[in-house]
Amino acid sequence: MFKTTLNKGIFVPSILFIFLVSFISVAYPQVADAVLNTVKNFIFVNLNWVYVWAVTLFVFFLVYLMFSKYGKIRLGDNDSRPEHSFFSWIAMLFSAGMGIGLMYFGVAEPMQHYASEVFGLTQYVNKAKNAQLYTFFHWGVHAWAVYGLVGLSLSYFAYRFKLPLSLRSCFYPLLKNKTEGRWGNVIDVFALCSTFFGITTTLGFGVVQINSGLKILAIVPDTTFVYQVLIVTVLVGLAILSALTGVDKGIKFLSNLNVILVVCLLLFVLTLGPTVYLIGSFTEGLGNYINNFFNLTFNTHVYDAETLPWFYDWTILYWAWWISWSPYVGLFIAKISKGRTIREFVVAVLVIPTLFNFIWMTVFGNSAIWFDTHVSGGALSALAGNPDALMFRFFEYLPFTQIASFTTILIVIIFFVTSADSGIYVMNNIATKNALHSPKWQTVLWGALLAILSLLLLNAGGLKALQSMTLITALPFSVIMILFMVSLLKGLSIDQSYYDRKFSKSTTPWSGKLWKQRLKQIVATKNRASVQVFIKTVVQEAFLDLQLEFAKSGVIAHLHFDEASSTLELEIKHDLINNFVYGVVPASKKVAAYLIDESNLPEVIEEGTYFPKAYFGDTRESYDIQYFTKNELISDVLKHYDRFLDIVSEERNEMFISTNSYEKEE
Template sequence: MSNLLKINTTFSRGVTIPSLIFIISICILSAVYPNVTEDLLNTIKEFIFVNLNWVYVWSVTIFVIFLVYLMFSKYGNIKLGKNDSKPEYSFFSWVSMLFAAGMGIGLMYFSVAEPMQHYSNEIFSGSHYVNRAKSAQLYTFFHWGIHAWAIYGIVGLSLAYFSYRYKLPLSLRSCLYPLLKNKINGRWGNAIDVFALCSTFFGITTTLGFGVVQINSGLQILNIVPDNSFTYQVIIVSILVTLSIISAVTGVDKGVKLLSNINIVSVVVLLLFVLALGPTVYLIGSFTEGLGSYINNFFNLTFGTHVYEEETLPWFYNWTILYWAWWISWSPYVGLFIAKISKGRTIREFIAAVLILPTMFNFIWMSVFGNSAIWFDLHIANGALSTLADNPDALMFRFLEYLPLTRVISFLVIAIIIIFFVTSADSGIFVMNGIATRNASVSPKWQTAAWGILLAVMALFLLNAGGLTALQSMTLVTALPFSVIVLLFIVSLVKALTIDRNYYERDFSVSTVPWSGKFWKERLKNIVSFNDRNSIDHFIETTVKTAFLELQGEFAGNGIEAKINSSENPKRIEIEIQYDRVNNFVYGVKNQPRMVSDYLLNEDNLPDFGENRTYYPRSYFGDAREGYDIRLFTKNELISDVIKHYERFMEIISEERNEMFISSNANRRMK
């Protein structure tokens, strides 16, 4: 009986229990006392937005500037992982997944609604319709552009760097390692992860609730369901969450990647349809002009606080500041997911892809849908779409009525919303389970399913009781402290990247002795010859092994235990000195193939060789620095080379500033 009562779980109690208590308490409070809770949280939110909006403005500005600096700096070539790491996903799959997780349903929900709301807003209504249309596009670009993705990018980069470069857990606590050191494993670390888990849950729950309402509204307009009742919302949530759980259980490599790839293709098809059958010339021209306007006004928008335009301040609080708070509140979830799929990318590649590609797609998408709606409203609908600006649930589907094949395209839109819904939910479930288990490599499937069920129950509970708005306000309030935490991530990154760069740029001691001319004939013969696999295997088995054995004996004479590891296919051998608290010292040599240019095959002034592949003994090191060809080394010169690397290693580990870099990496083992 005791065995039956044991539950197989990988949950971290210090993270999971406080998170569940807080999540359930807030959800019950929002559902039982929706008006009181909403009023209280709105009061707090209004105070923050009015008096502390500058915190959001400066934080987001710093995020953008810092990422752009990193992209063009000397740190851009640093990989998110070992120096020899390779990306786990193709570029298309990678971009598809980060895009689907980062924006998701919001693109469908706001692509028509936001431009129309700006276009019909009172603060713009006094101006000519052309100026209103331009302002609508400009501010939509601003809210969905580089600034939003910079927030996601800074969190994702910090997580990926400290996880894959420093071998720390894929957890927000790891991003503060340079500042907190081993304290990240205690209460401070648990508090950060609890915050991330609750923020992720609240964000996905509110998106889930509002997404279900939009799907239900679309089905009602298409006469598939008779009304927008709670009964149909329960059915929709049950189906979608079930799909999300199935996708999450299958893992990122299967479910999430497949759905993201399908979704990006479907979105592009829908985009091209509206572009081709809408006011095409107008859309292309307005996109071009809108992009130029965004670039020209970039700094004014970035630093703008509307302090001299008091009549626009309420709009500024309810749009720009709300968006910055919303993106920040979502950044733990999106950042964790982006980091999860970005191992092996360089910092420059990561930033360029995260900042530029989704931003450009968002601009094109918002231009096509938003400007089409404005054009239809002005030339065909006689203002009918403007009157629906405050009803975003139905606005997208009413907009589609002015295009051919309305019913077919409406079904496609619903399908895309559903897939966006599932990709957001399944990646969210995956991320929440990772936070709750402190990134356990394998977890029981019931845990993944449990998060999905909890999401569905709480979303329906709040939807029925009218508590979703209160929960949304709670999410926005939590963005303020997290913006400060993300600023600390930047401090940690600067400190870590400086040490990282200095570590790999550290040169050898001046005591390094260059070649003498004693063996010049043998060296010349090796330089002009091409070696086959067997000859290099022989070199490794004789010269290299003999050198390592002599070194092993000398180390032992000085009280240091050195191991010699070897393997076949390809041939390799290494000398390793193991440590408990710092990285192991490793110097190895492996048989490395290299292709030879076809031009040299027929060169008369070189020795003949039979194939266009040659081999050479390449050195490698425990910290994945770049190795080199050692075939011209004698035994004693190879011993000298190992010693100079060991001297460099001892100098680095003896310096206090390198402590966090050398003690956090997992010790390397030969594969």
């Protein structure tokens, strides 16, 4: 029998939309690219402030969580611990988040900024500093804050609230059970399509870079489509094999291997390149980034019209790109982050990858700029528009060129495979609503779809149209991510309140002596009538006994009963200081709807549960006294009266205790 775990409400609309967009991009690539590019440009020009503000909020929100009381909350049960070692965890989130991009833009972006005259700078020092500064900006904290917010939201609601590892779960505090219905499916369809389009375009561009490197090394004769088909077939086949083995085996092994290779390549360039220059430029560049952090964050270039096209093509495009990729990367980060604390998660996701990116971009980008100025005579900057080949041409100015180039291709291939296999894994999770055991053919299906559609789009020239489509989806998703913050704050507030909730004050005097009576009170129906009976019996008897004893000591205590509100109040009046007041009033609180039909809980009525609430003659917080016996209530009143006398005896409290005297004088 044909077995599947695919959810029809998610898979069918997703696959139809993916096929529709892909068909249009393949059949009419120029038209699709023109239309989608027009929409993208309109958004970038007129709504770029949405991206700027959204990404800025993400950064500050995560920093706030890192230093707040919520930082100690664990992504899972309080006693849960991480499933992966710290190294493997960092390696996997890094491979999924930035992999191919670092290899593609490590030399290309700094060199393109350096070669650009958009800022009107001609001096080498200023151009080199700005190239490094803006590269840091685009690949730093802001990028990882986007991924971190989605990953944290998913991890928190999946492992703390025991909800499915799905974007719909991030709305649970706002939508509650509606997340299981149509709205939840819409959110997951959006996430699945966004993930598919993002991975497809990235893999398409990755294949071009691999093909270009293989040609430079004379492994393949040219960069024709035939060789690209072979590359995709082999690499996606490896990705499927890796995805079938699961996160704990294939994906973890490849991620760990790649990080080791990346560090080796980094040390190779640092050691054999302009070492002293690189260490100094990294130090100065880091300081320059920190000093300009707020200016870069809020800069919209509105006062400098000449730089606006650059701003749209770089900063806004990057923000849109990170946001559009965040459903996929966030889901994968969440999958591997169970057991971490929020503080540990934020520090690791924001700081460690950011610092590594800075080191990588400095070593490769600044080396290329140094070689371009001091060795090649501008040959590398002339290739700035050809990023597919730039990394490999850069290695020609270092010893062991062939070894470095082979290593680069191997790293790109592994990044290609890890991006594809983690993408396959995530897409199947979304489409199946996190089914535990899916048949293997579904993994093969997602891999085949990625391979076929990326090749069709690459051959027809439709990748740019699909890229524009992906960037357009970033606008609505940025709004969705802002709602993630609201939902996460609400969830964290409830979480903190739950674990910090102290025992009710009404249980303070308890001992085991009256336990049967206490149990009957706990499970009894708590409606308004039962509270009124409590006030007219226990409270009234306690207040009458107190009134009598106060009178024996020469203190006059008045009792006031309001029939309409069933409020009973004991008051001791004074001439120069505030009156002492201890009152009891019926109060109510709403209860969760799911408790009404719960058979193994005390009876709950639809309008909520009632309790007698004690209040006082000042602004102190009132509390529940429903379990007090008469003598315990008398004791509580006397505690407050003792506190009252202690306070009024201190001269410094005059402002708080003498307001009644002014009212009497008036």
